[in-house]
Each structure stands twice: as C-alpha cells, then as structure tokens.
Amino acid sequence: MTIRNIEMMQLKFFFLLCCAAVALAQDKYTGKYDNIDLDEILQNRRLLLGYSNCVLDKGPCNAEGKELRSHLEEAINDGCSKCTDAQKKGANKVIDHLIKNELDIWREMTAKFDPDGNFRRKYEAEAVKRGIIIPEEGA
Incomplete structure (x- = not known):
C-alpha cells in the first residue's frame, strides 16, 4: 500500500466521520x-x-x-x-x-x-x- 493510498483512505475515513457527526447532531433538537x-x-x-x-x-x-x-x-x-x-x-x-x-x-x-x-x-x-x-x- 502506497502513502497516497493510505492518505486517500484517511481522507475517506475523515469524511465518513464528518457525515456521521452531522447525522448525529440532527438527531437532537437545538x-x-x-x-x-x-x-x-x-x-x-x-x-x-x-x-x-x-x-x-x-x-x-x-x-x-x-x-x-x-x-x-x-x-x-x-x-x-x-x-x-x-x-x-x-x-x-x-x-x-x-x-x-x-x-x-x-x-x-x-x-x-x-x-x-x-x-x-x-x-x-x-x-x-x-x-x-x-x-x-x-x-
């Protein structure tokens, strides 16, 4: 696995975490x-x-x-x-x-x-x- 592939996987993981955080935040009222x-x-x-x-x-x-x-x-x-x-x-x-x-x-x-x-x-x-x-x- 190259450094570029690892960076891409980390970026995808970070993106998924952000999406999950937004979804969780919307599950509660302000x-x-x-x-x-x-x-x-x-x-x-x-x-x-x-x-x-x-x-x-x-x-x-x-x-x-x-x-x-x-x-x-x-x-x-x-x-x-x-x-x-x-x-x-x-x-x-x-x-x-x-x-x-x-x-x-x-x-x-x-x-x-x-x-x-x-x-x-x-x-x-x-x-x-x-x-x-x-x-x-x-x-």
Whole structure:
C-alpha cells in the first residue's frame, strides 16, 4: 500500500466521520435555549400564559416559543427522544408545575396534543412517581 493510498483512505475515513457527526447532531433538537430560566417563566403568570398561548395557537410567539411549538408534538409522541438532557429535565419541571399549579393549561395542552390520552397517562404516571398528585377530571 502506497502513502497516497493510505492518505486517500484517511481522507475517506475523515469524511465518513464528518457525515456521521452531522447525522448525529440532527438527531437532537437545538440546545440553543437549554439555559432559559424556566423558574422565571413558571413563576410569572404573564410569561407562562404567553408561552402556553403560543403553543396552543392562541397568541403570538417569541423565538423560544416558536422553537418549542415546532417540536412539541413530535417530542410528546416520541418520548422526547430528540431532547437534550436539559430539555428532558425542563419538560419534567414544566409538566409537574402545570399539573400542580395550572391544571387548566395542562388539560388544554393534553387535549390538543394528545386527544386519546396515551401520552398524558405516561407523563402523569411519571409525575406521580415524582410525588405529584393528579386531581381527578372535573376537579
């Protein structure tokens, strides 16, 4: 094997690695907003309503809201498989908060994105494991 052949093989290998890295990077949602202060949003009803109205197509969206809305249904349906670790942790925090403090918003979102209740039951069961009490329907 000549040096030229070895160089060509290395170049091909490098190219394949680059392609694999791009493919893997596309398997996750952008981490651009992973450092957003969820506590600030959850503790400020005006901000929370702004985001929930955006997601529910009931109001305008800022850049973060548009990003969330564009991936929310897919994330719900595939168990957040493309979410970063920060996004999964944040999703649990938001779900817990909505169930405990904003049940009407939680129910409106689950009605829109999970009308059959398949994923709602899964997420609520996980919330119960974290100590969240789910009020009965009509409560």
